[in-house]
Amino acid sequence: MTYSLFFFIRDVTDENLVDWIDWSLAQASLGTVKNRAYRMRRALIEPLQNLYGVSDKLLNMTLADILLAAPASKPLWLETGYSMIAIDTLVHNFLQRTGIQRTLGAKHQFGSACYATDGCADTIRRIATQIDARHFNPNYPCNFPRFVQHAIWRYCAQSELNVCNGNNIDDGFRCNNKGCPLFYRCKRVSLHA
Incomplete structure (x- = not known):
């Protein structure tokens, strides 16, 4: 390299x-x-x-x-x-678990499809248009996809908020974490149904 x-x-x-x-x-x-x-x-x-x-x-x-x-x-x-978005398994699985991929017709396997048309990156860009990042920091641009992607990653990462990941959710079943602030809005899709 x-x-x-x-x-x-x-x-x-x-x-x-x-x-x-x-x-x-x-x-x-x-x-x-x-x-x-x-x-x-x-x-x-x-x-x-x-x-x-x-x-x-x-x-x-x-x-x-x-x-x-x-x-x-x-x-x-x-x-x-x-506008640059890094998709890892945490971000991909979050979009799948929450049902966002299915709702937007963007269901796919993790990998290069995450960067293809209607993949995870496009999904996050669509979501970012609905979030004014200036509410979090007035120096941010209104539309800030990288910020949205990073926030999702932090929500899932074990070293950060450690909420929505395979350590806390059995991928064979729907999530049952009622303490999650997204619980009632989340579709709680099993990754390995």
């Missing part, structure tokens, strides 16, 4: 990763506003998918961290970082 990244930086970015990101995002941002965030994400992710051993999850997670750390002088970096 290290050699692959080295050759990518040397051969594709002409040894200047920052300028390559700037150029790629500037080119992708041209045109209509519709699908702009998608075009900018793809402008970075598609070339980087050629790195050995790098998954969509790793690319989205790493690029989001890098892009969201950019100064205000790089608005395209920030805009792109806001």
Whole structure:
């Protein structure tokens, strides 16, 4: 993976990763506003998918961290970082357990389908349009899919809130955690019915 990244930086970015990101995002941002965030994400992710051993999850997670750390002088970096979503089994299983996948007609197996059309990432983007992230931090953008994805992950992760995960829910049965704040709104779908 290290050699692959080295050759990518040397051969594709002409040894200047920052300028390559700037150029790629500037080119992708041209045109209509519709699908702009998608075009900018793809402008970075598609070339980087050629790195050995790098998954969509790793690319989205790493690029989001890098892009969201950019100064205000790089608005395209920030805009792109806001829309990058990392899907792991915790997030995927949350969307399945709650019935969100089924309700939105987006049921699929964990893996590359999570990043395909109507996969988990698209589902979270749809949810994010209904949540004004500025209520949580006035410095956030109104539509902040990365924030929504991270909140779901934190709700499930054992090292965080540790509520909705395989450690606390037997995947062969519907969840019976009545202490969960989502219990009465959740469909409580068994993962292995």
